[in-house]
Amino acid sequence: MRRVRPAALAAVVAASSITxxxxxxxxxxxxxxxxTESQRVSGVWWLMFSLAAVVYVVVAAFIVIAIxxxxxxxxxxxxxxxxxxxxxxxxxxxxxxxxxxxxxVVTVNTTEALRNPEAGELRIAVVGKRWWWDVTYPDSxxxxxxxxxxxxxxxxxxxxxTSDNVIHSFWVPELAGKVDxxxxxxxxxxxxxxxxxxxxxxxxxxxGIQHAHMSFQIIADPPADFDRWLARRTTGAGLTPTSDQAxxxxxxxxxxxxxxxxxxxGTQAVAQIGPDLSDFGGRQWIGSLTVPNTxxxxxxxxxxxxxxxxxTLMPPTALSAEDIxxxxxxxxxxx
Amino acid sequence: MAVTEHPPPPPxxxxxxxxxxxxxxxxxxxxxxxxxxxxxxxxMRYIYTCFFFFFVAGAMALVMRGQLAxxxxxxxxxxxxxxxxxxxxxxxxFLFNTPVLAGFGNYLIPLxxxxxxxxxxxMNAFSYWVFLLGGIFMxxxxxxxxxxxxxxxxxxxLVSRTFSPGLNIDFWGLGIVFTGLSTxxxxxxxxxxxxxxxxxxxxxxxxxxxxxxxxVFSFMAIFAVPAVTLATGLNELDxxxxxxxFNPALGGSVLLYQHLFWFWGHPEVYILFVPATGMISQIIxxxxxxxxxxxxxxxxxxxxxxxxxxxxxVHHMFATGLPPVAMAFFSxxxxxxxxxxxxxxxxxxxTMWKGRVRLTTPMLFGVGxxxxFLLGGIxxxxxxxxxxxxxxxxxxxxxxHFHYVxxxxxxxxxxxAIYYWMPKMTGRMLSEKLGKLSFWVMFVGFNVTxxxxxxxxxxxxxxxxxxxxxxxxxxxxxxxxxxxxxxxGLGTAITLFNWLWSRWRGVPxxxxxxxxxxxxxxxxxxPPHYNFASIPLVASRHPLWDQRPLPFAExxxxxxxxxxxxxxxxxxxxxxxxGIDTRPEGNLEIPHETYLPFVVxxxxxxxxxxxxxxxxxxxxxxxxxxxxxxxxxxWRTEEDLT
Numbered sequence: 001m002r003r004v005r006p007a008a009l010a011a012v013v014a015a016s017s018i019t020x021x022x023x024x025x026x027x028x029x030x031x032x033x034x035x036t037e038s039q040r041v042s043g044v045w046w047l048m049f050s051l052a053a054v055v056y057v058v059v060a061a062f063i064v065i066a067i068x069x070x071x072x073x074x075x076x077x078x079x080x081x082x083x084x085x086x087x088x089x090x091x092x093x094x095x096x097x098x099x100x101x102x103x104x105v106v107t108v109n110t111t112e113a114l115r116n117p118e119a120g121e122l123r124i125a126v127v128g129k130r131w132w133w134d135v136t137y138p139d140s141x142x143x144x145x146x147x148x149x150x151x152x153x154x155x156x157x158x159x160x161x162t163s164d165n166v167i168h169s170f171w172v173p174e175l176a177g178k179v180d181x182x183x184x185x186x187x188x189x190x191x192x193x194x195x196x197x198x199x200x201x202x203x204x205x206x207x208g209i210q211h212a213h214m215s216f217q218i219i220a221d222p223p224a225d226f227d228r229w230l231a232r233r234t235t236g237a238g239l240t241p242t243s244d245q246a247x248x249x250x251x252x253x254x255x256x257x258x259x260x261x262x263x264x265x266g267t268q269a270v271a272q273i274g275p276d277l278s279d280f281g282g283r284q285w286i287g288s289l290t291v292p293n294t295x296x297x298x299x300x301x302x303x304x305x306x307x308x309x310x311x312t313l314m315p316p317t318a319l320s321a322e323d324i325x326x327x328x329x330x331x332x333x334x335x
Numbered sequence: 336m337a338v339t340e341h342p343p344p345p346p347x348x349x350x351x352x353x354x355x356x357x358x359x360x361x362x363x364x365x366x367x368x369x370x371x372x373x374x375x376x377x378x379m380r381y382i383y384t385c386f387f388f389f390f391v392a393g394a395m396a397l398v399m400r401g402q403l404a405x406x407x408x409x410x411x412x413x414x415x416x417x418x419x420x421x422x423x424x425x426x427x428x429f430l431f432n433t434p435v436l437a438g439f440g441n442y443l444i445p446l447x448x449x450x451x452x453x454x455x456x457x458m459n460a461f462s463y464w465v466f467l468l469g470g471i472f473m474x475x476x477x478x479x480x481x482x483x484x485x486x487x488x489x490x491x492x493l494v495s496r497t498f499s500p501g502l503n504i505d506f507w508g509l510g511i512v513f514t515g516l517s518t519x520x521x522x523x524x525x526x527x528x529x530x531x532x533x534x535x536x537x538x539x540x541x542x543x544x545x546x547x548x549x550x551v552f553s554f555m556a557i558f559a560v561p562a563v564t565l566a567t568g569l570n571e572l573d574x575x576x577x578x579x580x581f582n583p584a585l586g587g588s589v590l591l592y593q594h595l596f597w598f599w600g601h602p603e604v605y606i607l608f609v610p611a612t613g614m615i616s617q618i619i620x621x622x623x624x625x626x627x628x629x630x631x632x633x634x635x636x637x638x639x640x641x642x643x644x645x646x647x648x649v650h651h652m653f654a655t656g657l658p659p660v661a662m663a664f665f666s667x668x669x670x671x672x673x674x675x676x677x678x679x680x681x682x683x684x685x686t687m688w689k690g691r692v693r694l695t696t697p698m699l700f701g702v703g704x705x706x707x708f709l710l711g712g713i714x715x716x717x718x719x720x721x722x723x724x725x726x727x728x729x730x731x732x733x734x735x736h737f738h739y740v741x742x743x744x745x746x747x748x749x750x751x752a753i754y755y756w757m758p759k760m761t762g763r764m765l766s767e768k769l770g771k772l773s774f775w776v777m778f779v780g781f782n783v784t785x786x787x788x789x790x791x792x793x794x795x796x797x798x799x800x801x802x803x804x805x806x807x808x809x810x811x812x813x814x815x816x817x818x819x820x821x822x823x824g825l826g827t828a829i830t831l832f833n834w835l836w837s838r839w840r841g842v843p844x845x846x847x848x849x850x851x852x853x854x855x856x857x858x859x860x861x862p863p864h865y866n867f868a869s870i871p872l873v874a875s876r877h878p879l880w881d882q883r884p885l886p887f888a889e890x891x892x893x894x895x896x897x898x899x900x901x902x903x904x905x906x907x908x909x910x911x912x913x914g915i916d917t918r919p920e921g922n923l924e925i926p927h928e929t930y931l932p933f934v935v936x937x938x939x940x941x942x943x944x945x946x947x948x949x950x951x952x953x954x955x956x957x958x959x960x961x962x963x964x965x966x967x968x969x970w971r972t973e974e975d976l977t
Contacts, residue, residue: 177725
């Protein structure tokens with residue numbers, strides 16, 4: 001064999017690729033771990049990687065030597081080789097059993113340590129929708145948001161996951177592994193963020209036409225900031241229109257098609273078919289991280305959502321340009 | 336034991352009696368095409384049909400890679416992308432990998448065990464027609480614009496009537512039930528053939544490893560396929576007749592579908608992988624010039640894999656919230672299944688180690704297989720580790736892993752097998768120069784395509800997304816993957832060209848171009864319709880290396896042994912032997928060509944079309960046609976026996 005591809009080389013390629021691509025944007029990497037679970041699993045990965053690199057290099061070396069050694073025509077070498085059975089015993093059974101035993105212990109230990117209920121957990125209920133995430137805080141009645149989940153740093157969070165439609169999967173690589181949202185059952189993902197930051201999440205189970213745009217983010221704040229965020233959502237703060245245009249927007253919102261699907265706390269719009277928009281102005285994205293939340297994008301989204309996210313269940317809204325601008329001003333003011 | 340330097344293989348027994356050829360010849364033209372029951376014609380037909388589907392599915396992959404080559408591309412919309420990745424998976428699993436192995440089994444098993452046809456030649460024709468019509472059934476969705484779009488695995492409730500009301504899913508669900516029939520029928524045929532038609536002396540521990548692998552393939556398929564038939568069939572009942580097996584609102588269970596699907600789905604991986612390793616266990620010894628090391632180990636490993644593979648299905652469901660203790664069991668079983676593969680791996684290395692390797696094209700594909708499968712196996716161990724799987728499942732890491740296994744460790748052996756056995760099938764060699772070029776282009780393209788996918792998984796890229804944002808840093812690696820896929824595609828095209836060229840200009844192969852050890856090399860290339868005028872008498876695991884010249888049986892006066900010699904060939908019979916010690920027990924008559932298998936398959940196809948378009952009349956006519964044809968099939972007349 002002239003061409004060898006040792007795992008060591010692969011490691012270099014992997015490391016340099018990660019460096020290379022991270023210059024071009026921030027990837028939600030599971031090895032860039034900021035949660036208790038992801039840190040633990042990243043440790044498991046590097047252990048497995050070291051073992052794998054050794055195994056690959058050694059076995060590939062055996063393959064190459066096995067091919068090369070007989071080709072020179074020195075047939076007497078064959079006589080010195082160990083018996084077939086010994087070779088198969090050692091390479092095919094003894095060595096794998098040792099490695100697998102190590103991995104079995106690691107698996108059991110790690111699994112036991114993760115996802116256990118802990119005292120003082122913050123409960124958050126997440127429902128997978130087509131194609132967005134509905135988020136409530138069961139211990140703070142009335143607080144409802146979508147796609148952008150606020151949590152406190154260093155406090156265990158119990159995310160209750162379910163679905164009332166198809167199966168989705170909740171995955172925030174920098175914080176933890178994934179758990180499916182399955183209709184008819186409630187799953188739990190327990191995680192703790194160890195550093196403040198915004199962590200991107202993705203739907204990881206194919207769920208239909210817009211599976212690609214069912215992203216979300218977890219925003220981990222210092223506990224005091226989080227408490228302030230949560231407290232604001234339990235009062236009427238930020239819900240009153242601050243300009244005439246926004247006031248008109250509220251009227252349009254509650255009387256026209258919007259209120260048929262969406263809710264804004266403290267108004268007559270209470271429908272829960274689409275995302276709750278009570279803190280919309282504070283969100284960074286529209287359409288489950290499809291486009292950044294800017295007034296221009298929002299207008300486009302309201303007028304013709306299919307042009308932004310083809311297949312979304314939101315229908316186009318027939319409003320005058322003035323009304324659209326008013327609704328946009330209203331929604332962007334909800335913080 | 337065998338030595339590596341052999342004299343030229345023994346001459347084939349005298350044949351060419353025009354009478355014999357005429358007796359076995361199919362009718363010329365289309366009637367013969369539709370009515371043949373010759374396992375070799377059927378086997379090649381399987382292989383060619385499968386490769387047609389292979390290139391179609393490959394073309395779909397290239398289009399998808401075009402879409403993913405850069406962020407926010409708009410080559411494909413989400414609907415079309417979902418249709419393409421669904422049909423890519425469906426085609427590769429149901430219309431290429433599984434049936435192409437059945438095709439090789441069909442062609443090679445009767446030759447390797449020294450008999451004149453399969454045990455049930457008409458069922459053999461039937462299973463091909465079902466497979467072909469099943470493929471046409473699923474692909475007809477393209478002509479009505481209702482292409483399956485729920486993923487090849489079709490999880491409920493996404494594929495329920497509520498969330499996927501169109502015919503798209505019915506093409507998929509009914510198509511899987513229909514083609515599953517082909518696999519089951521074919522498997523029963525393989526098992527009976529292997530147990531009852533082996534040449535005298537070919538005891539179980541002298542069977543070529545490929546025959547062992549097809550035996551394991553068949554038993555696994557018989558137990559696994561009903562599960563997927565049940566999963567997709569119950570889902571179709573939910574869709575067509577409003578039952579609620581998988582509807583949680585009416586007491587059904589969503590996870591039940593996944594259990595049933597993966598109870599087939601994971602064994603299916605080994606259903607594909609086991610025969611691929613069987614091919615490797617033929618190729619490596621031939622080109623190492625010595626017998627396979629640890630024959631019994633390898634045969635034992637295949638059987639062991641067959642059993643363990645039924646205990647690992649839950650590792651596809653680690654993120655579904657099952658209890659950790661239950662998952663730990665499946666995690667353990669998924670680790671243990673590595674051991675039989677390790678045994679095979681070191682048996683191959685030991686074979687090469689003590690042999691003298693000739694790096695021909697089939698052997699290059701074999702070595703490429705070893706280097707690729709080594710990595711696919713290692714990542715397979717990794718995904719068995721429960722907490723790690725929580726991170727990587729449904730990410731591009733898993734896409735990388737299973738392409739290393741299903742593409743690298745199954746498609747590479749199949750390409751090796753094409754180069755190894757096509758000369759036997761067509762009588763012409765493929766070009767070694769083009770073959771080696773094809774291998775290197777495929778090997779480089781493969782790794783450039785699939786290796787970076789591991790890293791994309793770490794970077795958080797989920798599977799089955801039709802586009803991704805610019806700011807995520809996935810663009811560079813995706814561009815690399817797309818370039819690699821084009822290189823890989825080019826490599827496969829070189830082999831296609833090589834095959835076409837060899838049909839036209841290929842050097843005649845002779846009986847035994849590679850100095851092989853098994854019985855298929857003792858007959859002409861291509862073999863006569865009856866394979867062997869007289870049945871070879873086997874006294875070794877490597878008859879062509881150890882028994883020189885290879886002895887052939889004479890017909891005895893008793894009925895038990897009358898079929899062994901050329902009298903058996905004249906009577907269109909093949910000897911039946913006892914399952915363990917291959918004592919001659921009598922003769923099996925080989926039926927003449929007949930349209931009946933085709934008619935039965937057509938009738939069943941009409942049934943499925945009837946279900947699809949909800950036209951009871953079409954379904955009833957189809958069932959009627961099939962029943963009449965089956966009755967006719969079972970009706971034996973004097974004419975049949977002459």
